Amino acid sequence: MSYIKYLTLMVLLSNPIQKLAAQQATVEVLEMNLPDFSYAGYNFGEGDLPSMEAFPVFKVEDYGAVANDNLSDTEAIQAAINAASVKGGIVLFGSGRYLLNEEAGNATGLMVEADNVVLRGTGDGPGGTELFMKWHLEPADPAKIYSTPAMIQFRAPHDSEPLPRLAKDAKEGTEVLTFSAPVNLRPGDFIRIAAVGTFLNEPLLEGKKTREIWSRINERGAAAEELHQVKSADGHTLTLIAPITMDLSADDPWEISKLSLLQNCGFEKIHFRGNFQEDFVHHLDAIHDSGFSGISMSRTFNSWVKEVSFSDVSAAANFSGSLCGTIVRCAVKGNGGHSSFGFHTSTRSLMAYCEDQANAWHGPNASHRSVGSVIFRFEGINRGIDLHGDFPRNTLFDQCVMAGFDGDSVGRASHGANYKNLPNHMGGLVFWNFTQTARPRPDFDFWELYEGHPEKLYGPLTAINPVIVGYRGEGTSFVQESVGEMHSWGIPVQPASLFIFQKTQRGKKIPAYLSQ
Structure with a gap:
């Protein structure tokens, strides 16, 4: 089912008498007190992702990797990465399955530590490129079950x-x-x-x-x-x-x-398959929390994950300590794990046209002092959004179709963060034409402190004065005193996208990767 058809169906089901799909409201955006999200994404929101045509190609087959031969390709792929790292280049995979981490007990995966290195396959669908991670990696600190590194890491030094x-x-x-x-x-x-x-x-x-x-x-x-x-x-x-x-x-x-930030690195057109097959249990152990993690971009600028699907993973892809990171047209499939996509301690990051088909415990995330993040047209069968505390600011959920805020219940919340690191979000949280598909909550209070129940460590997602425009979600309502501004309840608004509107107001061309 296409996004537009699904969106229309949800609106009709929520109120068939009024036929809300045929209605629209117009809001005066410039009169609202809103953060400027238009700088999010590659090159501060300007221009398309690069094709890297000027850089040489390093085929993994030339370094000993052979698809579909049931032999480990990890060392050969790292050799191709090392060759590309000298002056930059495309590490190119052919069609078929390449095997990663074929032996148990490893604590490190593939490493990219140079500018202008892109790992590119032939596509993430049938007949494309698959990277299969057989064994989980070990945590960097056995006492911290969340400390397992990703199988493929892009990272700059801590200079x-x-x-x-x-x-x-x-x-x-x-x-x-x-x-x-x-x-x-x-x-x-x-x-x-x-x-x-x-x-x-x-x-x-x-x-x-x-x-x-x-x-x-x-x-x-x-x-x-x-x-x-x-x-x-x-x-x-x-x-x-x-x-x-x-x-x-x-x-x-x-x-x-x-x-120092690593610049102009990418991971694209690949199906990354982990081997996480257990029913997920939150914080059970290092395998469940982070053992089969796909991609991490640490301390990067103008880097991206594009047209990649992830199956059977603990976590899919995240940016940390990064500027202008972009995750576009990616999906999580198969067995649901700990998390899908996220931004941690990052500035002006963009997640566009991504999907969660696996019901990951934590949904799309902006946390840990991230600022200026945009989650644009995310679709998910999940427990709701994840704002993992530690003071994120200025986050936009723009035209998303997904669950709400509470997870399974107040007692088993999946919106993230240890109670010591709350609230979940500071100011600047905006929901624009958001369609809530599951987990309705009447009288939802964004600042419920449970003062009469000190034994309850967690409550609903806490956010300071969020702005809610064009929100649709049958069975959900909000405590007015906990909201900064709320407009056009149950009816979509024009402009349809705040992100696109703000970019046009700044006189910027809309990148091709943001088109349908």
């Missing part, structure tokens, strides 16, 4: 160089930072702006009261982080390509540093 303190306050929306001493940076360099402390609680909580058991925000304070690329540098002044997303006071302990 960081502190910059001078700010000399002037910088307001949200500006691209200019002024420092107390000259900064030795060039156009194209990357910086990290970060802080942790109780001084962030007041601006980020927007007047909300916290629970006593939320120890992280109460004792250490909230946290904020965002990554940027330098447009120009002149003495004490930096100009950034994209605006900052919150006010920065020169009197507060902001830490600004130069960092």
Whole structure:
């Protein structure tokens, strides 16, 4: 069933008398207090993903990999990656099945640690390329069941160089930072702006009261982080390509540093198949939580996972510590595991046209100080969205068709985060033309603190003053006091996509990969 037909069917079923599919409302977007999400995705939302035609091709067969021969291809694939890493290139797979991690007990997978390296297959469907991971990897720390690395890792080194303190306050929306001493940076360099402390609680909580058991925000304070690329540098002044997303006071302990990011890497047109066959049990062990994880992009810029399907995995793909990461037209299938797709401690990430057909425990995720994330037209048979705490901000769910917020129940929530790291989301959470297909909740309260039930560690998903526009979900309603703004209940709105609207308002061309 196509997306449009499915969307129309859901609306008709939710209210056949009024025939809501034939109705639309128009909202004045520019009159709302909304974050600017238009910078999300590759190259700050401008231009298509690169074809890499200028780079050489390294066929894995030339390094000893043979599809469908029932022999391990891991060493041969790593050799092809190493060759491509010298000056960049496409690691090309033919059709058929290639075998990964054929021996038990390994703690590392395939590694990409150079710019401009793309792993590309012939397609993720029948007759395409399949990478089969027979055995799970071992956790990096046996005491931490979530610490197992992904089978294929793209990562930059942990290089960081502190910059001078700010000399002037910088307001949200500006691209200019002024420092107390000259900064030795060039156009194209990357910086990290970060802080942790109780001084962030007041601006980020927007007047909300916290629970006593939320120890992280109460004792250490909230946290904020965002990554940027330098447009120009002149003495004490930096100009950034994209605006900052919150006010920065020169009197507060902001830490600004130069960092290294892996650039222009991709994983595309491949079916990644794990071997996770058990009925998933949340936090049972390292195998269930992370043993069969597919792809991780760590400390990357302008990198992507495109047209990839994942089957029988603990986790599919995620970006961490990254800027302008893109996951597009990917799907999770087969046996449902721990999670599907996510962004952690990342800035201006985009997930577009992705699907969960496996009923992963955690749905699409933006967490751990991620900011400016966009989940665009996600479809899922899942337990609902995942906002995994640790202070994410400014997340857009745009035209998504999926379950709601609560997981199986309040007691077995799947929206993520240890109670110590709550709330799930700070300000800037937006639901735009969202269609909830399962797990209805009447009188849903985005700030239910369970003050009368201290023994209950978890409640519904907690978010500060979310904006809800064009929401459809039979059986669900929201406590008005817990919502920032709410418009056009049960009726889709125009513009149909906030993300696309904001891009056109900025005068930017819509990339081809965002078209139907």
